[in-house]
Amino acid sequence: MTVVASKYARIANDLYQTEPWATRVYARHFPVAGRSFWEPAAGNHLIADTLLDEGAASVFTSDIAVYDRPHHLIFDFLNDPRTVDCQADDIMTNPPYGAGNRDAVQFARLALARCTGRVALLLTAKFDFGNTRFDLFRDNPRFAAKIALTDRLSWTLDGKTGTEDHAIYVWRGIDEPTAPPVLLYGGKNE
Numbered sequence: 001m002t003v004v005a006s007k008y009a010r011i012a013n014d015l016y017q018t019e020p021w022a023t024r025v026y027a028r029h030f031p032v033a034g035r036s037f038w039e040p041a042a043g044n045h046l047i048a049d050t051l052l053d054e055g056a057a058s059v060f061t062s063d064i065a066v067y068d069r070p071h072h073l074i075f076d077f078l079n080d081p082r083t084v085d086c087q088a089d090d091i092m093t094n095p096p097y098g099a100g101n102r103d104a105v106q107f108a109r110l111a112l113a114r115c116t117g118r119v120a121l122l123l124t125a126k127f128d129f130g131n132t133r134f135d136l137f138r139d140n141p142r143f144a145a146k147i148a149l150t151d152r153l154s155w156t157l158d159g160k161t162g163t164e165d166h167a168i169y170v171w172r173g174i175d176e177p178t179a180p181p182v183l184l185y186g187g188k189n190e
Contacts, residue, residue, distance in 0.1 A: 023050035025186030038088035040077040060086035094122040117173040125165035142171040150187035
């Protein structure tokens with residue numbers, strides 16, 4: 001696949017919905033049955049709904065804005081100093097990326113600090129590149145897997161594919177045994 005520049009004008013707090021197939025890919029590799037989740041960039045709850053469909057016990061939703069569905073909490077994950085007690089085992093979300101992925105980097109670091117369970121983030125396929133992120137990947141014993149998505153996502157849910165490749169990055173819980181990270185794959189029809 002070739003990466004081409006997007007002609008989409010970015011808007012602050014815009015809604016980037018995650019097609020359910022991407023969450024199902026995660027659930028195939030990391031079963032969610034019986035686990036509780038925090039979805040801190042919940043948007044219209046497509047990740048949350050799919051996690052529940054795949055057997056998650058519960059999903060606590062929060063976001064910086066309300067789109068079509070209310071959340072358990074309005075919460076700015078990047079800037080709100082409050083502690084959130086959502087009783088979740090894991091975090092899974094499609095966080096804001098920001099210029100140069102800087103918001104996504106901060107989001108990943110905060111998610112790992114706030115969650116002792118698994119953290120799964122949908123990010124650009126090249127997110128793990130670069131020497132400023134060694135603490136998230138190379139030097140992080142919690143880093144468990146990169147799930148390369150073999151199909152492109154349609155953020156607008158209209159079937160038109162995006163312009164960039166993505167992956168789901170997974171960090172294990174602090175109580176899980178460490179192992180070398182693995183590279184996995186998944187797509188719409190797998």
